[in-house]
Amino acid sequence: MGIEIETRLSEQIARYLDLAASEAKLTAANMANIDTPGYRAVGMDFEAEMQGALNGVDQGQAARQVQVRAVQGLVARPDGNNVSMDREGLNLAEAQLKFKTGVALLREEYQRVMDAIHADK
Amino acid sequence: MNLFGLMETSGGAMQAERMRAEVVAANMANAETTRTASGGPYRRQEIVFAANQGDPGFLDSISAASGGGLSGSLAQAALPTLSLPGAPTAAPGVHVAQVVEDSSPPLKRYDPGHPDAGPDGYVSYPDINPLTEMVDLMGATRAYGLNGSAVQAEKGMITAALEIAKP
Numbered sequence: 001m002g003i004e005i006e007t008r009l010s011e012q013i014a015r016y017l018d019l020a021a022s023e024a025k026l027t028a029a030n031m032a033n034i035d036t037p038g039y040r041a042v043g044m045d046f047e048a049e050m051q052g053a054l055n056g057v058d059q060g061q062a063a064r065q066v067q068v069r070a071v072q073g074l075v076a077r078p079d080g081n082n083v084s085m086d087r088e089g090l091n092l093a094e095a096q097l098k099f100k101t102g103v104a105l106l107r108e109e110y111q112r113v114m115d116a117i118h119a120d121k
Numbered sequence: 122m123n124l125f126g127l128m129e130t131s132g133g134a135m136q137a138e139r140m141r142a143e144v145v146a147a148n149m150a151n152a153e154t155t156r157t158a159s160g161g162p163y164r165r166q167e168i169v170f171a172a173n174q175g176d177p178g179f180l181d182s183i184s185a186a187s188g189g190g191l192s193g194s195l196a197q198a199a200l201p202t203l204s205l206p207g208a209p210t211a212a213p214g215v216h217v218a219q220v221v222e223d224s225s226p227p228l229k230r231y232d233p234g235h236p237d238a239g240p241d242g243y244v245s246y247p248d249i250n251p252l253t254e255m256v257d258l259m260g261a262t263r264a265y266g267l268n269g270s271a272v273q274a275e276k277g278m279i280t281a282a283l284e285i286a287k288p
Binding site: 035 | 169
């Protein structure tokens with residue numbers, strides 16, 4: 001029985017962290033453009049991306065580019081900008097929590113490998 | 122995925138918002154200025170933001186998603202003296218595309234004793250409304266704070282990522 005340093009789970013968590021960081025990046029871009037005339041808020045379908053990433057891990061594919069899409073159903077201001085401060089603030093908090101969750105899980109997973117390495121002591 | 126690029130985005134936005142606040146301050150300071158280097162009264166300045174062109178792949182998908190309306194004429198009109206260094210090619214944030222002068226006619230006030238009074242006794246004052254400026258300043262402050270808290274959050278994420286390696 002082999003236990004690898006890079007387990008399937010750690011690979012999956014790594015993709016999860018990447019997606020959380022992508023989400024934070026999109027949110028930061030939206031926040032930065034809160035006063036840019038004509039800017040439309042962008043976002044991503046986290047669940048679909050995560051599903052794709054899980055399939056990608058199983059099939060040994062490299063991480064793919066996140067599909068960025070315009071967010072629907074936001075109210076645009078007269079200057080054509082539809083970024084909402086509250087929505088972006090919430091999204092950033094959510095992305096941050098997702099990221100921290102992923103970090104905690106990854107730590108746990110690496111600790112497991114560490115324990116296996118030190119099992120004889 | 123580069124987490125530091127995130128901070129660049131938010132940091133650039135803070136820089137742009139601070140410039141907006143500076144322009145507002147200049148407008149309020151010059152509300153009564155009747156003499157400028159180019160002659161005539163001071164003219165109200167206004168800042169124009171434009172979305173950045175970030176790394177090509179990411180930005181293609183962003184501008185495709187937002188209707189491609191971001192990379193238009195505004196981005197090309199950057200003032201060399203006022204645009205942020207290297208901003209248009211940096212992170213997918215924002216940059217100051219232009220500082221435009223308000224073209225509305227100056228206010229005329231009758232004051233024949235004023236050295237800048239015209240032959241009819243009227244002095245041209247800049248058309249600056251303190252209310253407009255205060256509202257603009259409030260918007261700049263709020264957006265600055267929003268991006269500041271984004272930096273805070275990103276710092277938290279980077280610190281958390283450092284925890285992975287800790288035993």
